Every structure is written in C-alpha cells, then in structure tokens.
Amino acid sequence: MIISILSDICLLLGGILTLTGAVGLLRLPDFYSRLHAASVTESLAAPLLIIGVILDTGFTLDSAKLVLIIVIMVIVNPTITHALCRAAAHGRISPEMESETEFSGKESK
Amino acid sequence: MNELLGHVNYWIVIFLMMMGLYMVIASSNLIKKLIGISVFQASVFILYITFGKITEGSPPIITDNTDVYSNPLPHVLILTAIVVGVATTSVGLALIVRIQEAYGSLDEDDIHDINDNDDFDIKSRSIT
C-alpha cells in the first residue's frame, strides 16, 4: 500500500518535472539555458519515473534492467550535455545575456 | 462509437502517409524528399503493425503468463521492410552527396535548369 503510494508520488513528481523541463525548453531564451532545462528532465525526471515503475512492478529481473538504465542515464546524460555545450561553444554560439526572448534563436545557424 | 475507436488509428496513419507523400512531391530539396519518403514508408509500417495487434494481447514471446499473443507475422514482415527502407535511404543519401558534388545544388528546380543547359550544349556542339 505504502509502496504503491510512493510509486504514485514518484511518477507524479517525474511527470511534473518533465513538464517543467518542456516548458523551460520552450520559454528560455538561448541555447545554454535551454540545455539546462532539458537536463532537468534527463537527470531527475527520468530516474524518478523509472523508480516509480520499479516500485510498482516489484523486484524482478526487469527492474534490475531498469536500475541499469538509471545508472547509464546518470552517467551518459551529463556527458551528452557537456558535449553539446562544447559543440555549441565551438560553433560560436554565444550565451544571451539580455533577457529578451527569441524563439528561433541563433543556434539554427 | 466502436467503429470509430477501432478505426481511428488507421485514419491517423493514413493522414501521416499523406503528409509523407506530400513532402516527397512538394519539396524541391532532395534531402527533404528523402525524409518524406522515409516518413511515408514508416507510416505504412505502422499500418502493418496495427493489423497484428490483439487487444490485451502480449508480445509474441512465449511465456507461461498468457495465451493471447499478438500476430508475429506482420512483425516479421515489417522487420524486413525497415531494413529495406534503411537500405533505400542510404543509397538515396549517397546519390544526394554525389549530386551535390556534380551539380553544386540540391534543389530539384536548379538541377532541371542545369540539365536543360547540358542538353542545349550537346545540341549546339553537334551542329557545329
């Protein structure tokens, strides 16, 4: 019973975080801050969702695989964000200092 | 209502196919055409997989928990078709790279213009 409530909470929290991440991705002004918003989804929301699922299904071989996925995500996602940032810096996309919102930002160039 | 629910998948997939086909015909850029055709093919794949689904069925991997398995045959066919699709895409992309090298453009209209010029060159050469 408690486990199922816990799982629900995890799932709900994960869902909310995903949503905020998505909103951030749309609303934030430049490439770097958008990446920041996306990384929230990656590094917290997704593990939370997976933990929720694990709690719900109980501990089987499948949940071991899910744990592995969490581990991989935790390692890989920051690396990808790092690589993307470097690529952006390499491609001379400068962070926007003013807070003017620009939807089709400079990163498309 | 039942009819509607049972067919809504098909209708959306058909709309997806139409969009893919439109992308092929209406884009003048060769890469976009190729994306369009991949979308078109992928929607056909979804159509096939939809055939194979049984409500409350499980994936066709035999376990002790269930007796209802979705139809494995469409899965096999589409597995083959996906590979064929990728093969086509890669050949198409290779052609695109060569076209860009040879014509300096990936725009179909430009390429047609250049081709017409080539034709004209040959004619004028053969007259002289």
Add this chain to the structure above:
Amino acid sequence: MIENLELLIDVCLLTFLLLIVFAAIKTTNLFVATMLFGIFSFVTALLFLDLDAVDVAFTEAAVGAGFTTVLMLSALRLTGAFENVKHRHSVLGLFIVVLTGAALIYGVADFPNMGDANAPVHLHIAPEYIQLTQEKIDIPNVVTAVLASFRGYDTFGETVVIFSAGAAVLLLLGMGHAEPKHEPEQNLVLWVVVKPFIALILIFGLYVQFHGDFGAGGGFQAGVIFASGFILYSLVFGESYARQVVPASILPRFAALGVIIYGLTGLVSLLSDKTFLDYNALSSNPVSGQHLGILLVEAGVGLAVFSTVLLIFYSFSGVNHNE
C-alpha cells in the same frame, strides 16, 4: 479500461507523429528536418512497443532513429547544404496526395476493428506459427522463429538487400579515407565516459545477437548496435584510429561472408535432400537442428549488417571519394 488506455497512448503517440511531420514539412532548415526525422523514428519505435511489436520497435530504434539519423547528418556535413528556403506549392501533388489518401480511407473502411481477436489475420497462419514454434522449434521468441525459419528465405533476401545497399554506396562514394589532419578535439570527459561505454555497447551487441531466441533482438539489431560501438569510437577518438582497428577494405568482404554464411547454411540441407534452409537436416535431432540453423543464420545476418553499416558510415564520413 485497459484497451482504452492502450488506445489512448496510441493516439497520443500518433498525434505526436503528425505534429513532428508537420514541423518537418514547415521547416526551412535541413538540419532541423533531419533531427525531427530522428525524433519521428524514435516515437515510431515507442508506438511499435505499444502495439506489442517489441522486435520491430528495437529495430526501428537502432536502425531508424540511430543509424539513419547518423547517416543523414553525415550526408548533410558532406553536402554542406543546411538551408532550404524554397517552398513550392504543387496543385498536382496535392491532388495525387488527396487521391491516395481517399483510396486508403476507402480501403480501410472494411477493415476489422483494431485489436479484434477474430480478424482474419489472427485466425489463419498466425496461430499455427505460435503452435508450430512451440512444437518444432522450441524457442520462446516466435518472431525470431518465423523470421529465421518459416520465412528464412525472406530474411536471406533482406540480408542481400543490406549487402546490395553496401555495394551501391561503395560504388557511389568509395571507401574514402580518414583525413589525417582532422583529429577531433581532445575532450577528456568524453574519453573517460566513452571508453567503458564502447565495451558495454559491444557486449550488449553480443547479448542481443545471441539472446534473440529468447527475447527481442537478433542479427539485425545486434549488427547495428555492434557497428554503433565502432561509430562512437570513430566519432570520439578520430576516424583514422577506427580505421586502424577495422580497416574499411575488409568490410565488403565481411559483408559478403555474412551473405555466404547464410546461403551455405541453406545449401547444406540440399546435401541430405531436404529443401533449401531446412534446418532439420543440420542435426539428427530436428529441434536442435532448428536451433543450430537459426544460430548460424543469425550470425550471418549479424556479420553482414555490422560490416555494411560500418562500411556505409566510413563511406559517408571519409574524404575524397571521387578520384
């Protein structure tokens, strides 16, 4: 309730797909269109998963979302054409599209409802496949059984399709060679993380290759995953190093070898006067014969797909193809 939930997820994913394609049509930036296509493939894979097609979903994720996107990006890099500002509106095109759509809508009107267990598709052949797989082949994954044994000839054709795609790309672009000056910039974070991951990816590839009888997976997915390990290596550490590990010139032969392994496995049964690809001939016990046959055939597929995928990647990423 559950059926409606499945349908709901379905419709949501399909709506996603519609939006993605719409955006892809609208965008004037080819890079964006390519990325959207990658997302499209990935959502398609999710949809397949929801429709119980685990093997297909796996293939779509590995091949469609992974490999195709990498290829398209490499092609974009080579052509350097990222902008595509022209829109053209073709009345004839719209007419053709609407006509096709109308014909499709007309056709599906008679279809049995989605998920109907009494549809003709589920009554003929498919039940026999599930039953025969349990009796004669004795592996849990029916898709693998149908793929490699019942319709093994199709799969042979499929392997040849991949091989011919490799040959076609090689004819068009050549093998290329790595640009010596063009080393990727040194990036310690990537190096540290990627190194163990390449090992993980390769192990995972092998797992998928040999676990195909029991769960989702098989030669195709394994081949792509195995190749993607090398592609990752090449992207992070530089292509010239990757080419030292697996030289491009050996890959066409590997691919051909894969096709030949498949073909010879089929031909062996002719010796004992069984038909082509009849794996019962491979062993005194029909069931273990089937196991052995499927193993060999999947190995051939895996080898052919791995080498072709890597070869195509080399062709696109190398330089100076037209000399």
Add this chain to the structure above:
Amino acid sequence: MTHLPVLIVVAPLLAAALIVLLNNRKVAWLITLLTSLFCFYASVSMLEILQEVDVISYTLGGWKAPFGIELRIDALSALMLLILTGSALLVSIYALKSVEKEIPDKNQVLFYTALLMVLAGLIGISITGDAFNVFVFLEISSLSTYALISLGRDRRALHASYQYLMMGTIGATFILIGIGFMYVMTGTLNIQDLSQRLPAVADTNAIRAAFAFITIGAGIKAAMLPLHQWLPNAYTYSPSVVSTFLAATATKVAVYVMIRFELSLFGIEFSFLQIPFDKILVILGTIGILGGSIYAVYQNNVKRMLAYSSIAQIGYILLAIGLASQAGFTAALLHIFNHALIKGTLFMALGIVFFRFASAELSIMAGIGKTMPLTMAAFTIGGLSLIGIPGTAGFVSKWYLVTALLDASLWPLALLILVASVLTLIYVGRVIEVAYFRPTLKGESQLKVPKTMLIALWIFALSNIYFGLNSDISMGVSTLAVNQLIGVAS
C-alpha cells in the same frame, strides 16, 4: 535436379557475394558469365520439366506452403526466366569489353556484383509464390539498379538514378500497401492461398483498394505512360550494359507482377468483371502506344528515342492484356518475349556505337552504316523487328495483337496499331537514314569493335529473325501460360 528452382536464385546471389570476396575484375566477369550460363541452363531445363507437369512447386525451409515460402514455377514464370536468363547470358558476354571501357577499374568488381543481384532479384520475383517475397526481391533488384544507373558517365545519370529511386520506392511501397490490404482481409501471403481466399471477401473496399495500389505500384515500375517519368533518363544515361539489360528485362518483370497479381491472384473474374479494369488497361495502353511513339519521333538522342519506344511497347502489352481474351493474353506474353529480343538488339548495337564514339546522339551516327556495317546491320534488323516487318519477331506479336483486336471487333484500335507502326517506321527510319545515307563524319574513331560484343549482338539479332520465322517455342510457352492463367482463374 529437384533443387533447380531455388538454385537459380541462390546461385547468382552467392556468386555476387563471392565476387566481392575474391575482388578481382577478370574473375568477376568469369563468375558472372558462368552464373548466367548456369541460370540459363536451369531455366531451359525447368521449361522442359514443365512440358510434363503443370507447375513446379518448391517449399523452402521444409515448411509446407502457406506457412513457409513457396517457389512456384508455371509456364508464365518459365517464360520470364527464359527472357531474363537469356538476356543475362548475352549481356554478360557483351559486358567484358563494354564494362572495361565505360566503368572505372575500381568499380568493375562491384559492377558485376550489382548486375548479378539485379538478375537474382528479377528471377526471384518471377518464381516466387509469396506476395511479400515479391516486395523483397523487387527491392534487391531495384537497389542494385539504382547503383548501376548512377554509374553512367554523364552527371545526369545521378539525377536520373535519384528520380528512379524516388518513384521506384513509391511504387514498391504502394505494392506493399496493396499486399497489406489483402493480408488483412485474408490472413495469408501465399499467392495460391490468397487466390482461394479472396473470392469470399472480393466484394469489399479493401480488396478493391488493394487492387488499385498494386496496379499503380507495378505500373510505376513498368513505366506505364502517366507514370513513366523515370524511364527515359534512366535508360539514356546509364552505362550500355545496364541499359541493355534493363530494357530487355526490368519493365517486363513489372508487367509480369501486374499479370501475376491481377490474373492469377485476383482472378480474371474480379479484375475484368467486377471492376472494369480491362477498359482502363485498353485506355492506358492506347495512350502509352501513341504517347510513347510520338515522343520517340522527336528525340535526337537515340538511346532516349528507344527509351520512349519502350514506353510505347509497354502500351502494346497492356492493351493486349486489356482485351481480356485468350488471344489478347497470348499476344501480350508473346510481345513481352519478342520485345526483349528487339530492345536487347537495339540497345546492344547502340552500346557498340557508344563504345566507339562515347555518345548516342543521332548526329554522331552519320554514315556509320559504312564504317560499322555489322553493328548497323544488326541495328537494322532490330529496327525492322520493332516496326513489325514480316519475317521478324516483332511481326509475330503485332500480328497476334491485331488479330485479337479484330476478334474483339475493336478495328479502330487495330488501325491505331498501324498508325503507331508508321510512327515507329519514322523514328527507326531517321536513325537508319542518318547511318546509311549521310556522309561519314570526320575524325573517325580508330577503336576496333571487340568480337565478344559483336557475337552477343548478333545472337540477339538473329534470334529476332529466328523467332520471327519459327515461333514454335515462344508461341508454345505463351499459349501454355495463358491456358494455365485462365485455368487458374476459372
């Protein structure tokens, strides 16, 4: 020898792989030649077997028919096999020198690989008894075809190949949609099984839509007139060996797919009585004949001229099928066979012209009747056969077509055939006039025409005359095939 049906497909596929493994140009050619020789032998011996049995069935993997894939060779398949393997044999003799000249050294090995895969794909389509398998082998042949076309010297070959890739993929996907629709209504993919299960669900939208999609898909591959845009460029700019082989075989196999699906799968009753497909075919055929011929008259590149002529010939075949009579079907099959001979001859002759002058423009051919007498004589035989002069193969099939038209009391269309023949006379006449009655251009090429090319060309040319004078073989197989088709349907 019971394994011939599968060996005829697997041999070229494995040979293609073997060529890559060995990676040697001469060996590649030799393997190609031996493989096509074997395939030709196999198809002839299967034709012999078919004199005694109705159909050769071969179940793959030891699974019986609707579960496993079945190879099914009836007289119609055997006719296609004869065309395919015969052309392949001659083309591979011809290829030795032509490929050396036209294809860069580093691509030659893969060229033969692709050629063998096209052959295997087309053979696979012709003998399979499984609807989905048609799609797989269609793609094997198509992918290799795209690569082969793109090897033409002209950069327009690349664009032609891309156009073909687009249209071909749409066509193949349409066929896939059609197969899916049939599958969803019947639950099976085996053609034999489908033809038994279809009548029960024939009166549904889904089956009618399936019919439409398969027809359009095959129509694109066959370059049926409004869907023909890919063909002229593809034939014009591809290397000679490729255009010869494609002109002799590729579109015919697409027509075969159409016949196989519409006559033996959907059945004559469905195709011609429930939906008026015969009328549609007659209209499309007529447009094709006239449109193709008129376009051909205006071309200055002889390869392109012949490409448009091919579109017109597909029109003849479709028109003959559209008559929905025994005579009409026989005429269609005969024309498939004879047209392969005709176009094989013409494109091979052009290939030799191209070999010497690196061009197939009409103006370049001035006076070459004197400098290349053997080549142009063969071209003339092919041309006469295309027009339909008595004593050539082209005459036989046109004669049967006109008789079939008169039987159906469609004399206006019979007149139209005559008009089209006059148009053919005009465009073939233009080439012959330039070749024989214009002064030779200065700067004559010194290249000697290799003997292998001439031998292959003349076998093709003489077969035009042989099958024009003695049509026992072609007629026999065609009649047998038609009887089986009608028998299956009734």
